Amino acid sequence: MRAASFGAGPAFAFFLTKVAVMRSLSQSAPRDPLPAALVGTLAALLGERFSTATAVREQHGRDESYHPSMPPDAVAFARSTEEVAAIVTACAAHKVPIIPFGTGTSLEGHIAALRGGVCIDVSAMNAILEVRPADMDVTVQAGVTRKQLNAHLRDTGLFFPIDPGADASLGGMTATRASGTNAVRYGTMRENVLALSVVTPEGRVVKIGGRARKSSAGYDLTRLFVGSEGTLGVITEVTLRLHGIPEKIVSAVCPFPSVRAAVDTVIATIQIGVPVARIEFLNARQILAVNAYSKLDYAAAPTLFFEFHGTPDHVAEQVRMVQDLAADQGAAGFRWAETPEERDRLWTARHNAFYASLATKAGGRGFSSDVCVPISRLTECIAQTEEDLARSALFTSIVGHVGDGNFHVIFIVDPENPAEIEEARRLNDRIVARALAMDGTCTGEHGVGHGKMDFLEDEHGEALDMMRKIKRALDPDDIMNPGKIVRL
Ligand SMILES: Cc1cc2nc3c(=O)[nH]c(=O)nc-3n(C[C@H](O)[C@H](O)[C@H](O)COP(=O)(O)OP(=O)(O)OC[C@H]3O[C@@H](n4cnc5c(N)ncnc54)[C@H](O)[C@@H]3O)c2cc1C
Incomplete structure (x- = not known):
């Protein structure tokens, strides 16, 4: 499934047929009443x-x-x-x-x-157990949400950067290996979880990982549980890395003449090593939806949202470099947000992009693709995806954490209309096949659930069997969130 050009050919057709057959075979098992x-x-x-x-x-x-x-x-x-x-x-x-x-x-x-x-x-397990400013870490119960944690940290000079659009629980974010707009600079849950308390499928409480910033002591069970989606045990406590709030923070919005110009600016920014804190892409349709939902007036064009963190000099240097790169691609100019209130408005609008798309269709539900590709393939991947979308009657928009090579096509579908769901699936299958052909992944951050299981065989090959063995070893009766990630 690895090919340079994409969109036709036997490997592509085989992938799509196989995924469709696996999906049609998927059935939920019969349910027994609770004893x-x-x-x-x-x-x-x-x-x-x-x-x-x-x-x-x-x-x-x-x-x-x-x-x-x-x-x-x-x-x-x-x-x-x-x-x-x-x-x-x-x-x-x-x-x-x-x-x-x-x-x-x-x-x-x-x-x-x-x-x-x-x-x-576990949402009522929402105690922040211990903040350790000197070590820049914190231990929380699994039901604490990301916003609750940051509100609690406000006076410490520290913050927790991982920010999925929703105000998710830190246990859930650990379980899905979540990320968000800050991941390009601060990493994902994978890099920011130090230790966990978990309840195993037989009911034992086990502490895994530790607060040391590095360790070579055996298998990395913390990393195994990060992204395990409740299939290996219940996470009850999480110890997380914290980061210092930067001295200077500046955000900006910049429209581009084309999708290619915007994404090429991202690639150049990453390749020359500008340590941007956030670099987010929204296509013109997404900008229109955001404007309507958040009462903004951004130009209806492919757009990048930026944020720069550091000392005043360091930020000024980053801004100068990125402005030069954007100008090379014909960007019209930056619209700045410097005060906390202006920045908050900008990023709240970005975080609400999913709901802004939903608001375009009464009763619609969101179907989000989530591929992530190596940064050098990003322009090609998004451009070919846009060509596919242009031929579809569904409402679609594109929004993405493009600094990581991760983007979402948001399809708004009528959940009562099977034809619309089928069309979204057809387009998503093509997007995933394309990303895998580019050495990417079917899910950069949302996880597998049962919606993306059919792609894992092509993505992981033999390694999927290793995942099955791990699942069987830790949960032999398959009671922990059965039917997710791996098919036994
Ligand atoms: C508007 C919107 C924007 C989003 N943006 C992003 C984004 O930018 N980045 C991103 O990564 N995601 C994003 N998401 C997806 C979602 O917010 C994340 O997947 C989040 O991590 C889910 O956390 P939760 O607490 O809601 O988990 P839930 O939905 O409750 O659970 C998710 C999974 O984790 C398991 N789980 C939950 N808690 C535990 C626990 N304590 N122990 C073991 N397993 C557990 C569940 O069984 C389930 O499999 C977005 C969602 C929405 C609606």
Whole structure:
């Protein structure tokens, strides 16, 4: 599946056919009702914090995407690691599936209870346990959200940079290996999680990783759990790296004459090593949606949003270099946001881009592609994708963390209209095939859930079998979020 040119040819056709066949074979397994003895145990343990109410179950079976709701049989609201361990032990005794739940903002059917079972909602586990400014790290319970953490850190001079558009839980962000607009400078959850407390599928509490900034002590289990999407255990505590708030922060918006000009500016910026903090792309349709949703008046053109961090001199130097690169590509000029309020408005609008697209269609749901390619292939990948999209009747927009080579096509579909979902899938299959042919990945940050499972064989080959072996070794009864990431 590795080819220089793309869009036709037998390898491409084979990929698309195989994915379509695998998808048609996918069926959710039959569900058994919860054993009465388990219901009794959990009700006695949690009282009103154990619920089988329809509305509560519905709310926990649906994420923010087009994937249909698949509610669990019950929801257990945990308050401590010990409670999570007790819930898992009880479910394990009956081999009942467990689905961990943070804030439910994932986008690939991650929290769908494909085989029923008990959803463990950790959102009430929201204590910030210890901030250690001298070591620049923090330990939190898994239900703490990224905004809650940053509000708590405000007076310390430190911040936590990973910022998915939604105000997600740090446990969920760990479980999906999330990133966001700052990843180009500060890395993703992979680089920022130091240690975890996890409850294993048999109900044991295990501490993995540590606060030392480096360690060669055995297998890197922390990295294994980062991105495990609840399939290996429940994360109950997370120790994270923190970063110093920069002395000077400047943001800017810059329209370009073409998609190619904008993306080539990104590539040049990264290749010459300008340490931009944020460099985000929005195509003209996305800008129009953002303007309407956030009451802004940016020019309707392919646009880059920038942010620069550092000392005043260092920021000025970065700005000069990027302005020169943008001018070489015919950019019209930068619109600056220097005050915290102006910057907040700009980045809130960017974070709301998904909802801005949703607002273009009453009752529409979002279907987001998430490919990431090596930076040198980014222009080609986005340009060929735009050609595909231009031939489709669906509303689509493009937004991306392009400094990392990661971009999303957002398709707005009517969830009741199978033809629209099929068309979004058809286009997404082509985008993924293209990215894999360019040595990229089907998901840069959203994760696999059950929505992207069909792509993993082509992406990982033999390594997918190794993943299956790990899953079977750690969760032999397949009770932890079954039906996600790997098909057993
Ligand atoms: C508007 C919008 C913008 C977004 N932008 C981005 C973005 O820029 N970057 C990005 O990476 N993502 C983005 N996302 C996706 C989403 O916010 C992330 O995937 C986020 O990390 C999910 O966190 P959550 O707390 O909502 O997890 P949930 O949706 O609750 O769960 C996600 C997965 O993690 C598992 N899980 C949750 N908590 C735990 C736990 N304590 N232990 C073990 N497993 C657990 C669940 O079982 C599930 O498989 C966006 C979503 C929306 C709606």
